[in-house]
Amino acid sequence: MKQHICSKQWIAGAIALTWIGAMTPPALSQERLGTSTILFDEDTIVEFEVQFTQGANRSEFGVIVNPDPSITSVTDATTFNQLKDRGRYVPLFVETQPFDQIATREDAGAFRNDPNFRVGDFLGTVNAGTITDVTRQGSVRVPNVEFVQANPRAADGRGTITVAYEFEANTPYLFYLGTYTSANDVFIRSFASNNIGAAGSQGDLASARGGDRGEAIFWEDQGEGIFNPAGFVELVPSDDDFNDFVLVAGGVLVEVPCVKLPNNIR
Numbered sequence: 001m002k003q004h005i006c007s008k009q010w011i012a013g014a015i016a017l018t019w020i021g022a023m024t025p026p027a028l029s030q031e032r033l034g035t036s037t038i039l040f041d042e043d044t045i046v047e048f049e050v051q052f053t054q055g056a057n058r059s060e061f062g063v064i065v066n067p068d069p070s071i072t073s074v075t076d077a078t079t080f081n082q083l084k085d086r087g088r089y090v091p092l093f094v095e096t097q098p099f100d101q102i103a104t105r106e107d108a109g110a111f112r113n114d115p116n117f118r119v120g121d122f123l124g125t126v127n128a129g130t131i132t133d134v135t136r137q138g139s140v141r142v143p144n145v146e147f148v149q150a151n152p153r154a155a156d157g158r159g160t161i162t163v164a165y166e167f168e169a170n171t172p173y174l175f176y177l178g179t180y181t182s183a184n185d186v187f188i189r190s191f192a193s194n195n196i197g198a199a200g201s202q203g204d205l206a207s208a209r210g211g212d213r214g215e216a217i218f219w220e221d222q223g224e225g226i227f228n229p230a231g232f233v234e235l236v237p238s239d240d241d242f243n244d245f246v247l248v249a250g251g252v253l254v255e256v257p258c259v260k261l262p263n264n265i266r
């Protein structure tokens with residue numbers, strides 16, 4: 001048995017296909033991903049949609065598999081490379097540049113009327129190529145990750161990307177936000193979702209039928225995150241806008257695989 005938590009867009013696709021008979025899902029062992037350890041009792045595929053970013057850093061978002069509870073923050077290149085060698089960090093989305101424009105209007109984000117979206121912030125969009133998925137390394141698919149769709153025709157003209165990640169049963173996970181340093185040419189995985197002041201969440205994974213749209217996970221990248229010559233991140237006081245990387249996880253729990261939508265461009 002495998003659980004499928006699809007994006008809210010799945011509902012529109014399913015109705016268009018008149019395929020709604022199987023929407024009687026079982027209970028989830030975890031209703032929210034949240035900011036503490038994630039643990040499902042069944043293999044569970046969750047779709048993640050990124051809309052845009054509003055942080056000055058060039059960032060990377062992903063999953064930590066079997067996180068070491070003794071490591072609460074990775075801010076130096078040496079430790080990062082040791083962890084990378086263990087293969088526990090799986091990026092899902094990456095920014096190809098820090099941002100592509102300065103926000104000129106109050107944006108409606110994952111959850112409307114969120115006051116954290118603001119004019120003058122560093123906006124990264126899908127349509128401008130700042131945000132992309134990490135579902136392949138060259139021609140090889142990344143295990144447990146699947147590209148779902150890119151939608152360049154999103155209502156705000158900025159586009160979205162959705163990928164699916166399969167959480168394996170009875171395996172602990174966290175999320176991380178990485179910051180790129182050109183000095184080392186790597187993303188330092190600076191923040192884990194259980195770090196105080198790094199991430200927040202709102203909503204529920206399977207809440208779409210109640211009118212919401214899944215669970216938003218939003219990040220604070222602690223200012224500019226400048227790297228000093230020794231390779232350590234120099235954190236500046238946080239502006240606490242928690243909009244530097246925002247994703248929406250899930251939307252609706254179903255007993256059948258999520259369907260790709262007609263506007264899938266790959």
Ligand SMILES: [Ca+2]
Nearest residue numbers: 054055241244
């Ligand atoms: Ca920001």
Ligand SMILES: [Ca+2]
Nearest residue numbers: 055056057098
């Ligand atoms: Ca950014």
Ligand SMILES: [Ca+2]
Nearest residue numbers: 221241242244
């Ligand atoms: Ca910030």
